[in-house]
Amino acid sequence: MGYYQTSFYALLAVCAGLLASQPTRRNELKKQADPRKVVSRDDKHPEADWYKVYGLVMGADWVQGPYLYSLYRDEHGLSERLVSTLFATGFLSGAISAYFIGALADKHGRKAVCMVFCLLYAMSSFFTVIPTVPMLFLGRVLGGISTSILFSVFDSWMVTNFRERKLVENGCDLSRTYATTSIVNSLSAIVSGVVSEWLVRVTGTRKAPFLLSAGLLWCALQIIWAHWVENYGNKPAESSESSKKSDLWSTLKQPSILALGFASTMFEGSMYLFVFFWTPTIKSVQKSTGELPYGYIFSSFMASSMAAALIFNIVMQKRPFKYSRLLVGILLAANFCFVKLAGPKTEDATFWLFCLFEACVGMYWPCTGYLKGHLVEDDIRAKVYSILRIPLNIFVVVALAVVGDSKHFTKVFSACSMLLTASFCVVWAASLKENMP
Numbered sequence: 001m002g003y004y005q006t007s008f009y010a011l012l013a014v015c016a017g018l019l020a021s022q023p024t025r026r027n028e029l030k031k032q033a034d035p036r037k038v039v040s041r042d043d044k045h046p047e048a049d050w051y052k053v054y055g056l057v058m059g060a061d062w063v064q065g066p067y068l069y070s071l072y073r074d075e076h077g078l079s080e081r082l083v084s085t086l087f088a089t090g091f092l093s094g095a096i097s098a099y100f101i102g103a104l105a106d107k108h109g110r111k112a113v114c115m116v117f118c119l120l121y122a123m124s125s126f127f128t129v130i131p132t133v134p135m136l137f138l139g140r141v142l143g144g145i146s147t148s149i150l151f152s153v154f155d156s157w158m159v160t161n162f163r164e165r166k167l168v169e170n171g172c173d174l175s176r177t178y179a180t181t182s183i184v185n186s187l188s189a190i191v192s193g194v195v196s197e198w199l200v201r202v203t204g205t206r207k208a209p210f211l212l213s214a215g216l217l218w219c220a221l222q223i224i225w226a227h228w229v230e231n232y233g234n235k236p237a238e239s240s241e242s243s244k245k246s247d248l249w250s251t252l253k254q255p256s257i258l259a260l261g262f263a264s265t266m267f268e269g270s271m272y273l274f275v276f277f278w279t280p281t282i283k284s285v286q287k288s289t290g291e292l293p294y295g296y297i298f299s300s301f302m303a304s305s306m307a308a309a310l311i312f313n314i315v316m317q318k319r320p321f322k323y324s325r326l327l328v329g330i331l332l333a334a335n336f337c338f339v340k341l342a343g344p345k346t347e348d349a350t351f352w353l354f355c356l357f358e359a360c361v362g363m364y365w366p367c368t369g370y371l372k373g374h375l376v377e378d379d380i381r382a383k384v385y386s387i388l389r390i391p392l393n394i395f396v397v398v399a400l401a402v403v404g405d406s407k408h409f410t411k412v413f414s415a416c417s418m419l420l421t422a423s424f425c426v427v428w429a430a431s432l433k434e435n436m437p
Contacts, residue, residue, distance in 0.1 A: 004296045007351070011303035012190075018310035023176060023317040046170050047177060049227040050158055053114075055184045056220035057150060060121065060213040062192035066298045068128070069279055071206040076131045086140050087276060088400040093144030095393030101148050102156075102386025106233025110157035110382060111224060113149055118221035121146035122214040129207040144393070152385035155369065160231045160378045174373055175323075178366035179313035186306030186362060190299045197295025233379045248380050252387065256375055259430030261388045263327065264368060266423035267334060269395040270416040271361060276400070277409040278354055284409075285347045297351065304355040308362030316366075324427060324436035327367050331424040334360040338417035342410050374437045 045051075072083045105113040120142050127139030158181070161167075162174055192209075199208040251257060278301075279294065286292060316323070337357040341350065376384045403412055430436065 002293065002296075003348075004293050004300060004351070008296050008300040008303060011300055011307065011355070015303055015307050015310060018307060018314070022310065022313055046165065046167055046172060047158075047162075047180075049223060050161070050177075051180065051184050053220050053223050053228070054154065054181055055188045056216050056223070057118070057121075057154070058185045059188040059192050060125075060216040060220070061147075061150065062189040062302070063196045063209045063213050063216070064125070064128075065189070065275070066193055066196050066294045067200060067206040067209055069276070070294070071128070071210075072136075075206050076136070078136075082133075084276075084400050084403070086136060088397045089137055090140040090144035090147070091272070091393040091396040091400070093141040094148040095144075095390050095397065097145045098148045098152070098386040098390045098393065099383070101145070102152055102383035105149075105153040105156060105382035105386075106380060109230045109232055110153050110160070111228045111230040113153045113382075114157060114228070115221055115224050117146050117149040117153070118217040118224070120149075122217045125210040125213045125217075129210050148386060148389055148393075152389060153382050155372075156382040156385055157228070157231060159373045159381060161229065163378060164231060173317075175316050175366065175370050176313060178369040178373070179309050179316070181369070182309035182362055182365045183306055183313070185365070186302045186309060189302035190306065193295045193299035193302060197293070200295075231378075233382060247377065248383055251376060251380060251384055254375070254434070255430045256371075256434045256436050257384070257388075259426045260368065260371055260375070261391065263331060263423040263427050264388055265391045265395050266419040267331060267364060268392050269399065270334065270338065270420060271357075272392075272396045273399055273412055273416060274354070274357060277412060281341070281409045282347065282350055282354070285345060285350050287347050300351070301354055301358040304358040305362030308359035309366060312363045312366050322431070322437060323367050323371050324431040326363070327371065328424055328428050328431070330360050330364050330367060331420050331427065334364075335417050335420040335424065338413045338420065342413040342417060371437055 069083065072078045072086065073080070078086075101113065124139045124142035124146055127135045127142065130136070130139075158177070159174070162172065162177060167177075168174070195212070196209040199212060200206055202208075252261075282292065282297065316326070334357055337353050337360070340353050345353070372385065372388075399412070399415075
C-alpha cells in the first residue's frame with residue numbers, strides 16, 4: 001500500500017473515532033425530558049431528506065473534481081490558457097446569474113429552483129464530455145449557474161425549512177445541522193474520489209465520472225420532487241417592492257454582513273484557487289515516479305475536512321466561544337497554510353498542508369452557515385446569499401485572468417495569505433463593533 005493510501009485510511013480511522021463521540025438529536029430530546037417526544041431507532045430523522053439530497057448533489061459535484069482539469073488537459077488536449085479560460089467562464093456566469101437566481105428563488109420557490117439545478121448541472125456534465133470548444137464553454141456556463149444555485153438556494157431552503165417546521169422543538173439544532181451537512185459533504189467527496197478513480201481505471205476514460213454525476217442528479221431530483229416542501233421569501237401581498245428593496249439594502253450594509261461577505265470572498269476565493277492549483281503544485285514536488293493517485297489524495301483532503309466538521313460538532317455543542325471568534329481562528333489557520341505553501345516545501349509537507357487547509361474548510365462551512373443563518377432574515381435569504389457570491393465569482397475570474405496558467409502557484413499562494421490576513425482583521429473588527437453570534 002502506498003503512502004497516500006495509508007494516509008487516507010489513517011484519516012478515516014480518525015473520523016471513525018470522532019463519529020462515535022458525536023452529539024445526537026436523541027440525546028438532545030433526553031435532555032429536554034419531554035415524554036411526548038421519545039425517539040425510537042425506527043423514527044425517521046426530520047432532516048433525513050435534506051441530508052439525502054445534499055449528499056447526492058454534492059456527490060455529483062465532487063465525483064467530477066479529481067478529473068475535470070485532467071479531462072480538459074490530457075483527454076481533450078486543451079492548452080493551459082484555454083483551460084484557465086474555461087474555469088473563468090464558469091465563475092463569470094455564476095457572478096452574472098447570482099442576483100437573478102436569488103430573486104427567482106425567493107419569489108417562485110426554492111424547491112423549484114433546486115429542481116432546476118439538477119437539470120442544469122446534468123446538462124453541464126453532458127456538455128463537458130463533448131470535446132468541442134463551444135460545447136465545453138456551454139458546459140461551463142451552465143456549471144457556473146448551477147454552482148450559484150447549489151451554494152445559495154439549497155442553503156436558503158434548509159434554514160427556512162428548519163424554522164418553519166420548528167425543528168428545534170424536535171431536538172434539532174441549526175449548528176449541528178450545518179456541521180452534519182458539512183460531514184455529509186465530506187463523506188460524499190471521499191466516496192466520490194474513490195469511485196471516480198475506480199471508474200476511470202475500469203473504463204479507461206475520464207468522461208465516466210461526469211456521466212455518473214448526471215445519474216446522481218436525477219436521483220436527487222426525484223427526492224426533492226417527492227419529499228421537499230416548498231418555501232418562499234417575501235410574498236407580494238405581504239410587502240411592497242420598495243420595502244423589500246429597503247430590507248435587502250439594510251441587511252447588506254450591516255457591518256457584520258459586510259465582514260462576513262468579505263471573509264467569504266477571500267476564503268472561498270482562496271479555496272477555488274486551491275482547487276485549480278493543487279494538482280500542478282503536488283506534481284511539482286513529486287518524488288516518486290509514475291502517476292499520482294489523485295483519487296486517494298483528493299479523498300484524503302475530504303477526510304481531513306470531515307474530521308474537522310466532526311470536531312466542530314463536538315466542540316460547538318457546548319458553545320465555549322462565539323462563532324465569530326472561531327471564524328477568526330479558521331482564517332488564521334488557513335493563512336498559515338498558504339504562507340508555508342508559498343515557500344520551499346517537500347512532497348509530504350505539501351500534502352499535509354493541503355490537508356490542514358481542507359480541515360479549515362471543514363470548519364468554515366458550518367461556522368459561516370450558522371452565522372448567516374442567524375444574521376439574515378428568511379424573507380430575503382436566497383437574495384442575500386446569492387449577492388454575497390457575486391464578489392467571490394469576480395475575484396476568481398480576475399485571479400485566473402491575471403495568473404493565466406498553473407506555473408505561478410507560488411505567487412498565487414502568497415497573495416491568498418495576504419488576503420486571508422485582511423479578512424481575519426475585518427471579521428475581528430466587526431465582531432468587536434457588533435454583537436455577532
